[in-house]
Amino acid sequence: MNMQLRPDQGSEQGRIHLEKFTDGSSDVKAEAPLQDGEFHIFHIAFTMTDADTLTARVYVDGNDTPVIYETSTGRDSGGENKLRVGEDSSSAHLAEVDWIIWTTDSATAAKRPSALVDALPDGIGVLGAYGTDDGLILSENFDAATDGDGDNSSLFTAGYKSISSDSSKPFFNANNGASRVVVSGGALSFYNARFTLGDPTGGDKTTTADDTLTRGDIDLSQPYRISFDVITNDNADDGSGKCQLYVDNDGTSSGNSIWGGDSKIFESPVLEMAGGAPTGTVIIESDPDPESEDYVGSTTSFIQFRCDSGVEEATPITIDNLVIERQ
Secondary structure, three states, X not given: OOEEEEOOOHHHOOEEEEEEEEOOOEEEEEEOOOOOOOOOOEEEEEEEEEXXXXXXXEEEOOOOOOOXXXXXXXXXXXXXXXXXXXXXXXXXXXXXXXXXXXXXXXXXXXXOHHHHOOOOOOOOOOOHHHOOOOOEEEEEOOOOOOOEXXXXXXXXXXXXXXXXXXXXXXXXXXXXOHXXXXXXXXXXXXXXXXXXXXXXXXXXXXXXXXXXXXXOOEOOOOOEEEEEEXXXXXXXXXXOOEXXXXXXXXXXXXXXXXXXXXXXXXXXXXHHOEOOEOOEEEEEEOOOOOOOOOOOOOOOEOEEEEEOOOOOOOOOEEEEEEEEEEO
């Protein structure tokens, strides 16, 4: 059997193909959402009732009605049947893949999408109709973190929270000015410092405009909202400093990112952070690029917080109740 997703090939674009599936000679085709720039979930089940009879069911985005439901001999492969992921012929097809689950369990293969809701592994990615996902990506109130700075608070250890693909790497990193990032009493204070969320390298000024891949542990591939409370901000006397948030940028220049200058998704004078006020809730909502309509972020992004040197030791800002969620 040879199943293909064809987003952009001539007259067949936007279709799913089971090549030569019917009696080894005719294709089975179905329209599919392959050209809208969004992620979609394709659920494919093949069931063999004997050596020559194969039933194929293909579901899209958790709909219980299959777009393909066909029983036939399949394609003669000259040997055992195979499912090929990807295309190695002269007709290349390009796609970004978030996650793949493979099972040979016949009971699972027989289930419709609605029977698999909340049955897939946690943490693999966006589950859409297969999960009761409330859109929450991260919620952190720092209450469980021990008091200390970026070198000794438990917040910056893998034991507190690790990168999902590597339990030895911390999720939070004070990548510049660790002594100036302090956890105390269930809140986080910092000045003239930077720290990252979801960067497995914990790097400092390593991202560049020439990057072609992202490396983080936060899925920002869909419209998202970041919010946090500024609970202390005593910069009234010298409020010349600014604070910023970046996506996939571990430095101080917004251009040093795969997203270029758009990597800086938030910047504000320190005294106006919370909607023009020094304290209160900061809300940052992702906006699409006006030309590409893409959002700054990918399935593997990270976030950097920064307050510059204008935010001084005597007047750090203190934040709490950090939330990242899909809009």
